[in-house]
Amino acid sequence: MNVQLSILETELDGQKGINFYLIYERAVIATGRIAYPYEKSAYLREGFVKEKYRGRGLWKYLYEVRCQWIKNNCPIKSIKLFVSKDNPMKAVYERYGFETYKIDGKISKTEDGHLWMRKKLK
Numbered sequence: 001m002n003v004q005l006s007i008l009e010t011e012l013d014g015q016k017g018i019n020f021y022l023i024y025e026r027a028v029i030a031t032g033r034i035a036y037p038y039e040k041s042a043y044l045r046e047g048f049v050k051e052k053y054r055g056r057g058l059w060k061y062l063y064e065v066r067c068q069w070i071k072n073n074c075p076i077k078s079i080k081l082f083v084s085k086d087n088p089m090k091a092v093y094e095r096y097g098f099e100t101y102k103i104d105g106k107i108s109k110t111e112d113g114h115l116w117m118r119k120k121l122k
């Protein structure tokens with residue numbers, strides 16, 4: 001499968017980010033974004049793989065590419081993402097070294113109740 005990676009720096013509603021696309025036969029089949037890449041708390045979001053192409057390691061590839069991009073370009077030591085507590089991907093993120101964390105004794109969550117998870121970069 002000859003998949004092409006395309007990386008685009010964008011700004012959406014004032015939020016800077018780096019968008020990663022996997023392109024196959026001129027169609028976007030997977031995406032992922034790094035939000036706030038130049039601030040203290042860059043995070044991974046909008047991971048999506050078109051249904052037909054799931055289960056082949058494309059998300060993992062975009063995950064690794066984004067981690068490498070952060071290591072090469074960002075002055076930060078950890079990355080974050082958020083996930084709903086019921087999403088099966090939570091267990092995957094845990095396997096990849098992400099942990100939920102507390103601030104002022106409370107589990108850190110987004111305004112709409114998703115769990116924040118973070119991982120230190122080596």
Ligand SMILES: CC(C)(COP(=O)(O)OP(=O)(O)OC[C@H]1O[C@@H](n2cnc3c(N)ncnc32)[C@H](O)[C@@H]1OP(=O)(O)O)[C@@H](O)C(=O)NCCC(=O)NCCS
Pocket residue numbers: 047048049050053054055056057058059060061082083084087088089092095
């Ligand atoms: C979640 C999603 C991005 C996974 O994409 P994918 O390309 O199929 O994932 P990969 O093949 O790269 O798999 C990466 C890892 O996730 C695991 N995984 C993938 N989908 C999974 C699922 N639905 N449930 C449990 N584990 C899953 C794989 O087993 C693999 O684990 P491993 O590296 O430990 O072996 C894709 O199913 C999707 O776009 N879903 C809809 C959007 C979504 O739920 N995004 C996540 C929101 S936090």
